Amino acid sequence: MGGDRAPLEAVRGAYAASAEYNASFILVGDRQAIGQIAAADGMDLSHFDIVHAPETVNMNDDPLTVIRTKKNSSMTKSLELLAEGRGDAVVSTGNTGALFTGATLIVRKIKGVRRPAIGGILPTDPPVLLVDSGANTVVTEEYLEQFAVMGSIYMQSLYGLQSPRVGLLNNGVEECKGTELQVATYARLKELPGINFVGNVEADKIPQNACDVLVTDGFTGNILLKSFEGLGRLMLTSMKDLFYSNLRGKLSGLLVSDGTAALKRRFDAREHGGAPLLGISKPVIKAHGSSDAKAVKNAIRQAIAYAQSGTIVNIAKEIKMFAPARPDSPKDTAGQAARDGAEAAEREKETAK
C-alpha cells in the first residue's frame, strides 16, 4: 500500500507475475481497494490470497515507531506473515527505512550478522551489486567485511558468478586511500578467506567492469546509487530531446530505435527487479517507490529466485566464521544510532530481551 503508485501497480504486477511464474501469491493490503482495481481492470484474483491490511506506511513515517504503531499496515502484516512461515518472500515498494527496521524487528537477522544491508543494483553492464546502498549511514570495518561476504554469496547464487570480484569504494586505488574506515576495511578484506577481493575501486571505474560487488557505507552508497539514477535519467532525457527535437531528429531516432531501446532498458530502474535486504533471515525485496506493474513483476521474479537460491542458508554458514562477534567499535555511538532507524530499533529489541 505504501509505494508512490500503490496499490494499483502492485496488484497489476502481481497479477502479471501469477500468469508467468510458478508461485502462489498473497496480496496484503486494503481488501476493498484491491477488489476495485481487479474489477476495473477485469482481473480475476480468485487464485490469490488476500490479507486485509487497511493502514499505510507513508514515506514520511518515522521508521523507528511506525512498525509498532501501524499494526494493520500492509508492511507490518506482510513481514509478520513471512516471519510466521505463511509466505516465502516479501516484496515491497514502501518506505525503505521502515521496511528495513520492520524486517529487522519482525523477520529478524541471520544469526551472527552485525547489521543487515541493502543490496542495490547499479545499471552497469554487467551489473554491480552495491552493498550497502542506503541502510546504515555509519558503519564499522566489521560491518563492511560482512557486507562483502553477503554480497559475494548473493551474486554467486543469483547471477551465477563463481567467484564474484569484490571491490571497496574509495577515492583512490592505493591501500592507504580513504579515511581510517577504508584503510582498516582494506586490511580485513585482503585477508578474508573465500572472498575475491580486487582492491579499491574509484567511482569512474565502476562502468568499466571493475568489480561485481561494491562495498561501502550506506551514506556513500546512497549518494552513488542516486547519482547513477539521476544521470541515467538525464541521459535518457537528452536522447529523447535529440530524437524528438524536429523531423530530422525523429528520422534519426527511427534509424537507431533498437539501440536506443536497449540503452533505455539498461538505465531503466524498473528492469532491475529490486534490492535484497541482505542479512535478514528470510527474503525481503525492496522495489523502487515509483515501481509500475512491470517493475513489481520483475521484483517478484527476483524474490522467487532469491527464495529458491539457498543464498540465505549459505550466508548463515559463512557468517559463522565471524562468531564470536567482536564488540562494537567505539565509533558506533548512541547519537548516531538515534538517527539510524534500524540500528536503534534493533538495539531496543536486544535490550528488551
Add this chain to the structure above:
Amino acid sequence: MGGDRAPLEAVRGAYAASAEYNASFILVGDRQAIGQIAAADGMDLSHFDIVHAPETVNMNDDPLTVIRTKKNSSMTKSLELLAEGRGDAVVSTGNTGALFTGATLIVRKIKGVRRPAIGGILPTDPPVLLVDSGANTVVTEEYLEQFAVMGSIYMQSLYGLQSPRVGLLNNGVEECKGTELQVATYARLKELPGINFVGNVEADKIPQNACDVLVTDGFTGNILLKSFEGLGRLMLTSMKDLFYSNLRGKLSGLLVSDGTAALKRRFDAREHGGAPLLGISKPVIKAHGSSDAKAVKNAIRQAIAYAQSGTIVNIAKEIKMFAPARPDSPKDTAGQAARDGAEAAEREKETAK
C-alpha cells in the same frame, strides 16, 4: 611537467591562450623539452618567459614530502613564483594532492580559512560547483560552513550569479538526514547570513537544477565527481556505439550531429576549465591530469577570470566573520591527519613556526 600529456599539451595550450587572451605567460618546466616542442610545432615562444624546472612531480609521489624534496619541480617552482608575486595565477595538470599541499605550504591559506578545498565543476546544465571535490577526506561542520561561503562567492564572481543556491549533499531532504556531520552542518548553514541555503540535496536531483553550490566532504565529493565522469564517458561511448554501429547508425548520427556535439561538449571534462583551490590566498587552478591543449587553454581562461574577479578578496572579507577561529572538533584526529596530505603538512608547518 606532471600531467599525463605534459609538457606537450601544456605548451600547446598556453600558446593557444597567448594568441587569444590579454595576458603574459611564464612556462615553468624543462627548458630543453619546451624548446623541442616549440621547434617541432613551429611555435614562436619569444613572448613567453621560461623558468627552468627540470624535475617532475609524479602521480605516485607522496604529497607530504614531494614539495620539499623536489625543489626544482615545475610544481614547486611555479607555486614559488606565485607566492613571490612574479605571477598572478598558477595552472597545473599535475598530482592533485601535491598541488593542494604545495599551495597550502608555499602560497598559503587566506587568513581565517580552516581548510582550503577543491571546487570541482559538475557537468550539469547549469553547472554545479562541488566543494570539496576531493581534498579533505575528513571534515568538520565548520569546514563545510566555510566551503559554503567560499563556493558561494566563487559562483557569484565567476558565473555572475547574484545569490547562488547552496545545497548540502545528503541521503534525504529532511533536516534529520545523514550522519551527525550533516545534521550539525544543516543547522549551521540554515543560520548563516548571506548564504542562500536551499537545504539537503539528494544525488539524483543534482542534474535537475537543485543548487549552484553543493557542499560535502572530500571523500564523498570525490566519489560523486568521479561517478559523473564515469557515467558521462559511458554515455558518450554508448552514443558512439549507436551511431557507428552500421550504415543506419551513421546516417542517424549525421542527422543529429549538432545535438550530439552539444551533448559531447557538456560531458567533456576539457570544456570546464579546471578546479579552483578555494581558500588559497592566490589563484591556483587544477586542470584534469589528462588535459589536452584545449583543456589547458580553458583552464588558463578560467585562471585569468579568477585573478581578475576579486573572489579572493571577497572570501577574505567574508571569512573574517569566523574569527576568532573555533577550536578543532575532536573528530579531527591525528590518525586521520597523517593520511590527509595537506592537513598534516599544514600542521607540521604551524608547529615549526
